[in-house]
Amino acid sequence: MSDLLTNAFSVLSLASVFILTALGLHFTFGLLGLVNLAHGEFLLVGAYIAYAIQQTTGSTVAGVMLAPLGAAALGLVMERSLLRIFYDRPLDSLLVTFGLSVIMRQGVQLIYSAVPRQVRDPLRGSLTLLDVNIPKWRLLIVVVDVLLITGIFVLLSRTTFGLRARACVRNPELAETMGIDVSWVRAFLFAIGSGLAGLAGGLLAPISTLDPQFGLLLLVNAFLVVILGGVGSLPGLVIGGLMLGGSLALLQFFIPTVLAQILVLVLAVLGVRVRPFLIERRGERAHPTSSTAVT
Amino acid sequence: MTPEPLLAVKSIDVSYGRTKVLRGVSLELGANEVVCIIGRNGAGKTTLLRALMGVLPVRKGEVRLLGRDVTGWKGHRRAHMGLSWVPQGSSVFPGLSVEDHLGIASRVSERAETHQEVMTLFPVLSQRLSQEAQTLSGGERKMLAIAQGLVSRPKVMLMDEPTEGVAPVIVAQIRSALSRLVEVCSIVLVEQNVDTALAVGTRAYVLERGAVVEKGDMRELHDSGIIRKRLGL
Numbered sequence: 205m206s207d208l209l210t211n212a213f214s215v216l217s218l219a220s221v222f223i224l225t226a227l228g229l230h231f232t233f234g235l236l237g238l239v240n241l242a243h244g245e246f247l248l249v250g251a252y253i254a255y256a257i258q259q260t261t262g263s264t265v266a267g268v269m270l271a272p273l274g275a276a277a278l279g280l281v282m283e284r285s286l287l288r289i290f291y292d293r294p295l296d297s298l299l300v301t302f303g304l305s306v307i308m309r310q311g312v313q314l315i316y317s318a319v320p321r322q323v324r325d326p327l328r329g330s331l332t333l334l335d336v337n338i339p340k341w342r343l344l345i346v347v348v349d350v351l352l353i354t355g356i357f358v359l360l361s362r363t364t365f366g367l368r369a370r371a372c373v374r375n376p377e378l379a380e381t382m383g384i385d386v387s388w389v390r391a392f393l394f395a396i397g398s399g400l401a402g403l404a405g406g407l408l409a410p411i412s413t414l415d416p417q418f419g420l421l422l423l424v425n426a427f428l429v430v431i432l433g434g435v436g437s438l439p440g441l442v443i444g445g446l447m448l449g450g451s452l453a454l455l456q457f458f459i460p461t462v463l464a465q466i467l468v469l470v471l472a473v474l475g476v477r478v479r480p481f482l483i484e485r486r487g488e489r490a491h492p493t494s495s496t497a498v499t
Numbered sequence: 500m501t502p503e504p505l506l507a508v509k510s511i512d513v514s515y516g517r518t519k520v521l522r523g524v525s526l527e528l529g530a531n532e533v534v535c536i537i538g539r540n541g542a543g544k545t546t547l548l549r550a551l552m553g554v555l556p557v558r559k560g561e562v563r564l565l566g567r568d569v570t571g572w573k574g575h576r577r578a579h580m581g582l583s584w585v586p587q588g589s590s591v592f593p594g595l596s597v598e599d600h601l602g603i604a605s606r607v608s609e610r611a612e613t614h615q616e617v618m619t620l621f622p623v624l625s626q627r628l629s630q631e632a633q634t635l636s637g638g639e640r641k642m643l644a645i646a647q648g649l650v651s652r653p654k655v656m657l658m659d660e661p662t663e664g665v666a667p668v669i670v671a672q673i674r675s676a677l678s679r680l681v682e683v684c685s686i687v688l689v690e691q692n693v694d695t696a697l698a699v700g701t702r703a704y705v706l707e708r709g710a711v712v713e714k715g716d717m718r719e720l721h722d723s724g725i726i727r728k729r730l731g732l
Contacts, residue, residue, distance in 0.1 A: 364602075367595075367599055367602055367603060368603060370592070370594070370595060370599075371592050371595065371599075371603050374592040374593050374594060374595065375590060375591070375592045375593070377554060377574075378586065378590055378591075378592065379592070379603070380553075380554070380573065380574040380575050380578075381552050381553075381554065381574040381575075381577075381578060381583075381584045381586075382575075382578060382583075382603055382604050382647065382651065383575050383578035383579050383604075383651065384575055384603070385573075385575045386575070387573075
């Protein structure tokens, strides 16, 4: 029983990391449609802000709390100065965000060099619940995930800002003519996405080794989670994270980690390939005799 | 001294890329007036409304709304000034309900009151509040588009063919709604249906190849046969 619970927490912990890294991408890619290859570098910036604050003040918690603010501010500046002209231009946005990611990565390397850094875990140690040893910081990540998902759900579906944001995403021209400043709503959504990436970077810093490549692998996983779950769908993102995290955790029991990661990538690609057919079949079951609306 | 019109368009040019679509178009709209824009397909009617709403940039000339030059303003600023747009085809926000659509357009403090007005004008929408707008019929979408315009408390409404492609019974409802709307705002109406234009319009401008070729009292233009001749009816 104890082994089962330990394994269950491993799955949950890994899935929560996947979900955490993908939440920001839900805004910038899922909602705004920007193929944001700089997402990993916003994670990197968040992690290094946490590191810098911890080095200066001695407080990791202060660093983690300031990381999203710094990343959101950086995201807002980038969106206003450059990215805002690249909505609805996927190939151009891909190129521009790739360029930005290189600049950000090199910028971090210029300031902090490529020497690996460590952020101190302020909650060192584990809790024991039902005979299961749970690292406190990893439990904190699970809790923060739940709070963030709930908060994002409430923001997007229960507030006037969320309603207007959804309107901007779905029909920007009509939204603009109904009095919504689409340009600024997009800027805020991008800043929220960047801030969430910064928070993820800050939270992952104490359980990772920091170097300028920190964001690269996380970027791949974040895109997989968003695409697998269905671009723009928050419940889909959670399911995607659980599927990826769960399959990786399970495979790691039986095969070496590197092989498990390759296999998970293959499974994810297969999942994306099969997903449209599943949705189509579900749609047919829901509307067996769909009729066209008539005047 | 005559008061400044609610909407004054002074010799505007509008282009799609290098192709000039409107050439020196001028028009005026006074209080509680319905001005019809009439012309054949491709004359530039929809382009004119899009330019007035700020969706398309004006290359030359001036657009004045409530006495202010709004030529370079974006659509949302014009909407806040009291301009509202019922687009052709009545596009909607996919995935959002009828109630969401009305909520986006209305001020939070006036939501209950404006919803009640809409339900009085278009009772069928009260049975569709939780339904996704994209699943409405064409006629219901037109009603929703007009309702959205109404709840934003407009001073000027731009309507692009609100009766196009809908059943006669719904045309009658929309026509009746237009007659009531003109009591609270002024309307620029693009309309191919001459009967509807005649029923609600006070003045008309006839567009041909992006330029105003006739203007005057709606009834006089109709009775003199100019409208039918220009439309090739």
